[in-house]
Amino acid sequence: MADSTPQLTRPRKRRRDPERTREAILEVSAKLMAKDGPEALSVSQVAQLAGVNRGTAYHHFQTREQLVKATTDWVSEKMTDAVFGDAEQQRNRPEVVLGNLAHFCVEYPEFGRVWLVRILSMEDRNQDHFWRQFKSQVDRFVASEAAHEGIDAEVHAVRVLTSAILWPVWMRSRSATPEEREEMASRFTREMMRLHLDGLFRKEKYSDLEMMPTHL
Template sequence: MTFTETAPLRRNKGFEETHRELIETAVRLISEKGADALSISALARAAGVNRTTVYYHFENREVLIAAVKTWSSKQLAKAFRPVAPQGERIDYITRFVLDNPELIKMWFEDFISAGDIRDRYPEWDGLVASVAERLAAEGCEADSEVYCVMLLTSAFIGPRVFRNSVRPDEDADTIVRRFRIERQRLLKQTGLLADETI
């Protein structure tokens, strides 16, 4: 289905399911056309619901955009939780960045804006504490907050710079593999590489 096609109307879904589907549809629309193209009407058409349903979930476009940013923060935070092997987590975030350039652009604009990072990236304190603990265990005296800023910046900007300006001829799988190898090499140097081989 393209951006301008209208999905058939659906009824009788639970609030949470509809809410999730609306956010996922908004993410898709942003990825296809950019954040400026997202409107309540466009979302209603793409999701196959009436505008009243969208307004029931999101008071206005700003609330919808905030929900999309929260969703993207949660998706990005998955890569920093040790619930999967480190290589898989590195691959996940690199592919997410490559597959969702408009979403990452929107998220990163918030990330560099003035104000408390915890308001835009609720997982910040947990990330910093986890990194500080690992650095201390390895006897590394690095500044965990600065390290985390550098980690996030390279994770969110690096793959796009590489694809757009360095090697536009390379496919996503190759870029993901190359970034995994180099990130693991850097993490190994600071003692943050999990017990895995490069």
């Protein structure tokens, strides 16, 4: 039985370009990892969808595990650049970071999802560049006088990240037009800012809130 790998997607010959090949592989890898999780990733499938020979994939990444690692690292880098890449002085503005994050995740929902799965399964999360940046940004905000007192920074960080990353997945932004994606990002940031400014409850109409569930 021949080792086919039948070159479905790119019959047309193309210029040699190792970096591009590498990126093409990584991109497909990220997409598949986002869909089925890192454990389900197969080099064969990646090669096929990327339109390269399986041998080529093994040439760039020695083993399946290394491909997984390379993909997650690559994604984390891209994400950090996109969210914190702009001018240093902007970093303290939470609404800018939120906007960047929402924008990035809507544009590249697979990357956000890969990052999320990775960070959830990491032993030491401080190893991750993006998380360190994000966390310190949140800590700075919580400690500032712009924030209410008593905010639980970790809950806050997890809440913002999970919802920003999964909102585009929920909305299937991948199969939307640029305009629709714009609207998705906009809806998200608008509602988050609204929430952060006013909360949900009209307190005057919802006064009996001391009655909290017993198990809390």
